[in-house]
Amino acid sequence: VMTTFMPPPPAATFLAFHPQDNNIIAIGMEDSTIQIYNVRIDE
Numbered sequence: 435v436m437t438t439f440m441p442p443p444p445a446a447t448f449l450a451f452h453p454q455d456n457n458i459i460a461i462g463m464e465d466s467t468i469q470i471y472n473v474r475i476d477e
Contacts, residue, residue: 443463444463444464444465444467445463445464446461446462446463446464447462447463447464448460448461448462449461449462450462455474457472457473457474458470458471458472458473459471459473
């Protein structure tokens, strides 16, 4: 049986919220990448 293990994702080192409405989050990762999310939920 052959198994492939994936390396763990890089750790988050920075978190910032958009200052006006807090719907946008930017996450800085340990490998120097940035992930940007829109977290707005329409009700």
